[in-house]
Amino acid sequence: MNPNLLSLLPRLAGRRVLVVGDMMLDEYYWGTVGRISPEAPVPVVLVKEETKTLGGAGNVVNNLCSLKAEVWVAGAMGADRGGEILSNILDGLGVHSQAILKGPERPTTRKIRVIAENQQVVRIDREARHTLTPDQVRVLAARLEDIVPQVDAVLVSDYAKGVVTPGLLAILFPLCQKHGKPVVVDPKVQDFAVYRGAFAITPNAKEASLASGMDTEDQAGLFAAGERLRQAADASHILVTRGRDGMALFSRDEAPLLIPARARQVFDVSGAGDTVLAVLGLSLAAGVPMADAARLANTAAGVVVGKLGTAPILPEELEKELSDAPDPAAGKLRSLESLASTVRDLRRRGKKIVLTNGCFDLLHAGHVRLFAESKRLGDVLVAAVDDDESVRALKGEGRPFIRQDQRVRMIAAIDSVDFVTVFRSGDLEAVIRAVGPDVLTKGGNYTSEQVDGQDLVRELGGRVELVPITDGLSASSIIREIRGVGGGKGK
Secondary structure, three states, X not given: OOHHHHOOHHHOOOOEEEEEEOEEEEEEEEEEEEEEOOOOOOEEEEEEEEEEEEEEHHHHHHHHHHOOOEEEEEEEEEOOHHHHHHHHHHHHHOOEEEEXXXXXXXXXXXXXXXXXXXXXXXXXXXXXXXXXXXXXXXXXXXXXXXXXXXXXXXXXXXXXXXXXXXXXXXXXXHHHHHOOOOEEEEOOOOOHHHHOOOOEEOOEHHHHHHHXXXXXOOHHHHHHHHHHHHHHHOOOEEEEEOHHHOXXXXXXXXXXXXXOOOOOOOOOOOOHHHHHHHHHHHHHHOOOOHHHHHHHHHHHHHHHOOOOOOOOOOHHHHHHHHHOOOOHHHHHEOOHHHHHHHXXXXXXXXXXXXXXXXXXXXXXXXXXXXXXHHHHOOOEEEEEEEOHHHHHHHHOOOOOOOOHHHHHHHHHOOOOOOEEEEEOHHHHHHHHHHHOOOEEEEEOOOOHHHOOOHHHHHHOOOEEEEEOOOOOOOHHHHHHHHHHHHXXXXX
16 A cells, blocks of 8 residues: 555646557457468457557557547547547547547558457558658647647657657657646657657666667666766656566665566566556656656556557546555546446457446345355446435435445445446436446346346347345345334334
8 A cells, every 4th residue: 555646636636638659550450360261371350349549659648638638639539530539639638639640641550459368460651750850740740749748747658650850859848848847758760869858768677688788687777778878868767667577776876766667467568668657657747756757667567568559548547556445445446437447458369257236235044145146147236326315316315325425435345346437327327338248137026127227238248147036035025124113112
């Protein structure tokens, strides 16, 4: 548990950040493999799902938006279908994109990945790597002059696709220094002198080794490489990301700092560097000291490598990692946005999702059995809990008997429940669409015709199951009994 880092999280929301770099469209085809092709010794992937999301510098943007930052982005994309999809995603996130150059002369960079049985089968790249022309650099620089004074920090995401040129950096870095804005760079080129003027640079261990010409496998070599790179870039900080070994921070006039990573199962490292850049830069924008900013970034990277595909860090996930979830509700309670992201990831790993919903006012043995039997129908159980206003509307004045925060904590403490979300009764359809359950369960005191949302569940490919519960037992009957006893004794 790190209460100091946990206390820093509220400072991140609302900070204003500019991302400069190579925008990409990440496309995923998720499926299963049942046979080998008769045409060649390759697997035949039966596609079940397609997703399109921001990649490259766009993934940095996605992480920042997930953490509630206000984001500007500068880069280039094609006047093509890929560029149209990227623009629509950015607009949906509320990103300021007036500094994105669009034209027919360069196609939108697209990374197409086919994933089956939790493994990447193949990646297909469509891109052009030619650099921006001098005229394009001048246009982009003019737009940056308007944006830089408005933001708290500038992040450079260099994927060597032609946007982050020495000419552009030679304009950007002095502009940021003039306005006192820290610049954090995720590098690609080996000559770190190109990044002179950056406040911090975040190479991974391989990039640090290639750029310094030194072996970073042992601590002595790592320390020497980090300091060599810091001096080459004249940067205040070099943060070397080391995967399962955590991070190493090299700061001017300070001893190196090793930051360990928490041991976890790694499903996909794609995008981890983007998350580091986003969280580190956002933390610095919020005035967080560099060492603590690096620790926050390290924690966030540890979360995203446990996901399949390019996916941003969510505030709830970061909070859970920093708190170690001493309260079961802290680890299981999810917003609808967070829940949808989590469930998508679990389903891609082949997990079967079960959803049950209700008021759960005054938990009793029937509820416990409902949860246990529901969990047996799948791998992951989500409990959707009506909020206090909904319970009052459904059950009448004097209800709920127990407030929603207490109901959530008690439900989260039940082992068979994996996630809990709170909703209003009128929003059940949104919950079902977010979860897309394979099975929706209700207690056997309902008939199939009385189950709200059953048609939508079936439309989405799921089914409804009625679970027998203890005969004659309900929260309402227990409450009537309690009130009857209390009334008999008088007041």
